[in-house]
Amino acid sequence: MTTIDVVLGDITTENVDAIVTAANESLLGGGGVDGAIHRAAGRRLAEAGGKIGPCPPGEAMATPAFDLDPPVRHVIHTVGPVWEGGRYGEAGVLASCYRRCLAVADELGAGSVAFPAIATGVYGFPPEQAARIAVTTLRSTPTEVSRIRLIAFDAETLDLLRTALAA
Template identity: 75%
Template sequence: MTTITVVLGDITSERTDAIVTAANESLMGGRGVDGAIHRAAGPQLARAGAALGPCAPGDAMATPAFDLWPPVAHVIHTVGPIWEGGDHGEPELLASCYRRCLEVADQLGASSIAFPAIATGIYGYPAEQAARIAVHTLRSTPTAVQAVRLIAFDEASYDLMAGELAAQ
């Protein structure tokens, strides 16, 4: 059975087999959590992403984690939907991000994974709705992953994710 926990912290310092980055389609790095992960992993991550991408919204792809410390084996890149009001398939695409990341983690043999709040930054997805989708999808997706950590970068994100986890 998968255990889901919410943590306030920095995803780049997580001790999991894989961490997820909320990537752009190029997989070559961006801003926000993606930029932080790319800076921590080193320039090899962007080169590996460029060789692998592009990645469509709702999909996920893995690369080595390179220089991340503490050591992480894999970075799973997923491209969230850009919020356009909710009537353009955004909820389905966001749920697909979480499902696909778990599928990729299973293919890699990862037993633990850390997720940021996907698409809630520059892509503008409403944080409350995103938290609900994240928790529901992670709880309802069959996986061999034993530990899922939802990493909140601030108190407001933590409160939303922890509230959803307690409510579902």
């Protein structure tokens, strides 16, 4: 059975097998959580991303974690949807991000995965809706991952994720 925890923290310091980054399509690094992960993992992460990218929205791809501290062995890159008012299938693309990340984690044999709040930063996805989609999708997706950690970057996101988890 998979357990889901919600915590406030820095995803780069999580004690998990794999961390998810909310990437851009190039997988070369960006701002926000993606930038933080790239800084922590070192320049080889962008080099590895460049070799496997581009990654379309809703998909996921993995690279080694490079300079991230063990036990983190993998970075799973996923590209969320840019919010355009909800009329262009953004919710389905966001749900696909979570499903595909779990599928990639299963392929890697990762027993534990940390997720950020995908697409809620510069991509503009409404945080409350994103939290519901994240929790609903992670709960309903079959996986071998035994421990999922949802990492909030601020108190508002923490509250939204906790509310979604309690529903």
